[in-house]
Amino acid sequence: MLEIKNLNKRFKEGFEIRDLSFKLDKGYIMGFIGPNGSGKTTTIKLMMNLLTKDSGNINLFGLDHIKHEKEIKDRIGFVYDESHFYEDMTMRQMKSIIEPFYSKWDNATFNNYMKRFDLNPDLRIKKLSKGMKMKYSLALALSHKAELIIMDEPTSGLDPIFRREILDILYNIIQDEDVSIFFSTHITTDLEKIADYITYINNGSLVFSLSKDEVMEKYHIIKGDPDILDQNLRNKLLGVRETKVGFEGLIDDTNLIKGLPNERIIIEKPSLEDVMYYTKKVN
């Protein structure tokens, strides 16, 4: 469905995407995480051919994203963080601009989503709240039988109720096994609810791309008293946070801590946020 191999892009300002590789199969949700400025939006722009790559391959549906640009985009639904609509238009007028671009546009589906999201098509886009705009974007993205939905920070700036609603919608979409979702965010709790795979980038480089279960199995949080945190243990930790009463660190292999006194350490499952926090420190 989506395969990126050795992708590189360097900007004049110095930021670069370095040797990025990952893949997403049909019917899954991939969360694309990373701190602000880590290269998530740049990667999405490269996938959509809004930016020109320096080297590497991007294949969507088994096709090269430049040679088959139109065909690929016809099969993609996109939702961006900010509104890029003609804001003085009504939602109906805007839809009439977008509709002719897609070969499989389905008005009945669009109307169903508008009803379901409680959106009045004759309302001007500039009158909509951020959450409503996001729902409208989603209605557009889902009305042309897209096989891959690409979303760039769809939940950022939304209140918890809207966020939960959007996540429920995504969860329902994925029940159709032919659709995949690629979903960038820095709100990792969203992904714990719905993602099958997590791809994490930091400073333009891949940290990992694994199934959510693999991430949860691989990484562990270790907590203990400060006196057991010697240099040897410190070297084994991916990241560590110290206080006067103890330390907390992340490891990616429990074998590394064999031999430590069990009664003086606590091993816990980390949240995605923990993994992101500690690995960012390393990177």
Place this chain on the structure above:
Amino acid sequence: MISLLKKDFKLVTFGTFNKIFLIVFVPVLMAMTGFDFTMKYMYMTIVLSFAYMMVSTSFSYDVQYKTNLLVQSLPTTKAEIVRGKYLFSILVFLFSMIYSWFYLGLLNIFTILKFDLFDLSTLKNAFILFLILISFILPLNYKLPPKVASFFSIFTYVFLVNTFAMSITDIEGIFNHWLFSLYGGLFGIFIGLVLFILSTKLSIYLYGKRA
């Protein structure tokens, strides 16, 4: 390509304000020019101004709402977006000719002014000027920041219209220029079309490089 053309036509006609503006633009421009200079140059000025205004409006909406990201994400390519804009400008010119002709026809019917509605040489000269105008202003819009591009576009438009279409003094002399007269104006059309094609290729290159 048709989807892009539909987009641009919808952009310049949506909303009550735009519709009223389109309806009153020609009569207002006629009133502003004062009906007091040769009709065929007034016709040319109106055709050029109306077409220029339509093309500029479609650009200004994209700038105002920052819709580039949306348009480029739709099933189309950057090259098609540029070609679409050039084709749109030609269609707008044709529309502008017919539309202005309609108003002048009304003035003829009511014998307010006398104008030869089938004066092909004026249309030919307007077409040459329009090709030259578009060939300069569209690459500016794809290369320069919006406000700078808008300034230079207006400057180019005013320069061309002032020099060729509205210059009452020695106007016949200007249209006896080889650009408009050589081989009955066919040479001018050829030059205009060559510029138009080169300009399209330049704009595709510039837009392709733009992030």
